[in-house]
Amino acid sequence: MNLDAPVASLRGVAKTYATDGGPVHALRGVDLDIRRGEHTAIVGGSGSGKTTLLSLLGCLDRPSAGSVAIHGVVTSQLDDEALASLRNEGIGFVFQQFHLIRSASVAQNVELPLYYRGVARAERRRRAAAALDAVGLGDLAQRFPQQLSGGQQQRVAIARAIVGDPHLLLADEPTGNLDAENAALCLRMLMADAAGDRTLVVVTHDLDLARRCRRVVTLRAGECVDDRVD
Amino acid sequence: MTASIEPRRAVVPFADQLADALREVRANALASLLSALAVTIATLGVLLVASITQGLGRSFERLAFSGGPVLTIAPDPRPSLSALRPTRRDYVALRSALPDARRVSLVQSLGTQTLASARATAAIPTVTADYSLFQTGRYDVLAGRPLVPSDGPEQRRVIVLDRAAAERLGLDVADVGSRIRLGGQFVHLVGLVKAKGLGADSSGGDGLAIVPDAVVPEASASPSAAALPLVIEVEVPPGADLDTWQARIGILLRRERNLAGAQQAGFAISSSERVRAGIRSTTALISLTATLLMSISLVVGAVGIVNVSLISVRHRYFEIGLRIAVGATHRLIMRQFLLENVIVAVAGALVAIGVFALLAAGANDLLGGVLVLDASPLVIGLAVLAAVAVGVVSGVAPALRAANLDPATALRT
Numbered sequence: 001m002n003l004d005a006p007v008a009s010l011r012g013v014a015k016t017y018a019t020d021g022g023p024v025h026a027l028r029g030v031d032l033d034i035r036r037g038e039h040t041a042i043v044g045g046s047g048s049g050k051t052t053l054l055s056l057l058g059c060l061d062r063p064s065a066g067s068v069a070i071h072g073v074v075t076s077q078l079d080d081e082a083l084a085s086l087r088n089e090g091i092g093f094v095f096q097q098f099h100l101i102r103s104a105s106v107a108q109n110v111e112l113p114l115y116y117r118g119v120a121r122a123e124r125r126r127r128a129a130a131a132l133d134a135v136g137l138g139d140l141a142q143r144f145p146q147q148l149s150g151g152q153q154q155r156v157a158i159a160r161a162i163v164g165d166p167h168l169l170l171a172d173e174p175t176g177n178l179d180a181e182n183a184a185l186c187l188r189m190l191m192a193d194a195a196g197d198r199t200l201v202v203v204t205h206d207l208d209l210a211r212r213c214r215r216v217v218t219l220r221a222g223e224c225v226d227d228r229v230d
Numbered sequence: 231m232t233a234s235i236e237p238r239r240a241v242v243p244f245a246d247q248l249a250d251a252l253r254e255v256r257a258n259a260l261a262s263l264l265s266a267l268a269v270t271i272a273t274l275g276v277l278l279v280a281s282i283t284q285g286l287g288r289s290f291e292r293l294a295f296s297g298g299p300v301l302t303i304a305p306d307p308r309p310s311l312s313a314l315r316p317t318r319r320d321y322v323a324l325r326s327a328l329p330d331a332r333r334v335s336l337v338q339s340l341g342t343q344t345l346a347s348a349r350a351t352a353a354i355p356t357v358t359a360d361y362s363l364f365q366t367g368r369y370d371v372l373a374g375r376p377l378v379p380s381d382g383p384e385q386r387r388v389i390v391l392d393r394a395a396a397e398r399l400g401l402d403v404a405d406v407g408s409r410i411r412l413g414g415q416f417v418h419l420v421g422l423v424k425a426k427g428l429g430a431d432s433s434g435g436d437g438l439a440i441v442p443d444a445v446v447p448e449a450s451a452s453p454s455a456a457a458l459p460l461v462i463e464v465e466v467p468p469g470a471d472l473d474t475w476q477a478r479i480g481i482l483l484r485r486e487r488n489l490a491g492a493q494q495a496g497f498a499i500s501s502s503e504r505v506r507a508g509i510r511s512t513t514a515l516i517s518l519t520a521t522l523l524m525s526i527s528l529v530v531g532a533v534g535i536v537n538v539s540l541i542s543v544r545h546r547y548f549e550i551g552l553r554i555a556v557g558a559t560h561r562l563i564m565r566q567f568l569l570e571n572v573i574v575a576v577a578g579a580l581v582a583i584g585v586f587a588l589l590a591a592g593a594n595d596l597l598g599g600v601l602v603l604d605a606s607p608l609v610i611g612l613a614v615l616a617a618v619a620v621g622v623v624s625g626v627a628p629a630l631r632a633a634n635l636d637p638a639t640a641l642r643t
Binding site: 051052055058060061080081084085087088089093095097099101102103104108112113115116117118121160164 | 243253257552636
């Protein structure tokens, strides 16, 4: 695996979904390189293919055509175990809907990536506590998601995304379900965490959020129509 | 930040997976409860059917195999042959002609006789028999003694009651030695007995009184008493050829009646071996039916679990998608769902064992030992194993569905 290669590299990527109403082309021949430490916003209207692009970057889906490489390794060449390992160690996800497990405590939710990495329980606890401290929720570790506000839940999701120390942080509309104050807070945390050489890719409708990223990629009808770097 | 992201195989300790599965079982309480209920019903079905089959088999064994091989000479029920039915004369003739027999017993029904103790009067089915009836192992002596060889020759006026008869006369073990009026005479109660096996209550719940030959009530001594059914039993030495013995007895009795070769006799000789073979085939049939019922029970349980588990997987799409997103392999997702099913199956099986123990205790009290519901540790072990197997097998389809979920789609639901 080549760490000098772009963190993610898409070449001629297309994604087509088969639906009852016929095939839907979510992405059409997208070429894109995401470089280390870069903060990239992917913007576009509904149905432009933003979330599909994020799923492909996160190895949650496979392209219908073209190739996706993470650190130079083409993901279509990896089996399930290797892809899982890549997601676990290299990628952190933040979702619009937070996606916290209600039956698990805040700490257990944050520990989840470390659990699948086979990290010992005591070490998991320690690192989860540190991640929660980083998002200002150290004292809520034993609460359950439903006992938290939306803003707090998203901060827990951010803690879960960063606890495994991934190279690439992928956020899908991270502020979409938050009020302005919590959105700003979460955004600050994401940006602060990615201030080093961690790579951040954010899918958003929020132009204010997009403006804070150095690079903005615009998608329309599955095609990359603009790629601007400030 | 991680220096390398070389893909490597995720190893999650089993204890951690178990804890995670237990938490999810608790979190999905309703689905877990319904699945456990299906397993409980299936396992309980297996335990009940297996224990009833075992109990029946044991009761049959007790009934059929007490003592050695036996030939029974019973009356032919056809009215035209009533004059040729077995008589006391046949009994005496067989005793003298078969010195090599282990036992020759006579049991004659005296019909229902009126018995009166100091406390109560009751009409009780009564038979006259000799001591050898008690050598067959059919009776347990609860108090006192059974009939003994000297009771007949010494013309002792004694009586033995079974438990139900004693209860109807208001008597218990302390009353052994007391006097009872039978017809116009008094007899001494010398023993209380309890019949064993399926024939324990062959009197239909009215009890049974057994008296030696010497005690024949006046009513039964009348000429009409000759019409009362009389059965002679011949116990042959172990290993003897029953067909030869059967032919010997047949020739002897036909000679007593001066019957020609083709003439019909008023008796029928049956062999305990035939009964034994009949019982074996009946037990085999019951076992086969029981196995079929058990299989149906397990399949019903499995269908219940599959159904509930599939619904449960559907409700947990996002959770599964999330787990895959943060690094779970399809193998780990599948293992988690199987583990959850096994936990539920084991819990359901344990509940079934508890319920079975309660039911068995209640049923055994109610049946008074006639049919003992008692599952051996082997049966219980196999039932639990079957429940776990059902849990695993029925969990495969839902677990596969969970493991093969497309995470991107699952996260959008």
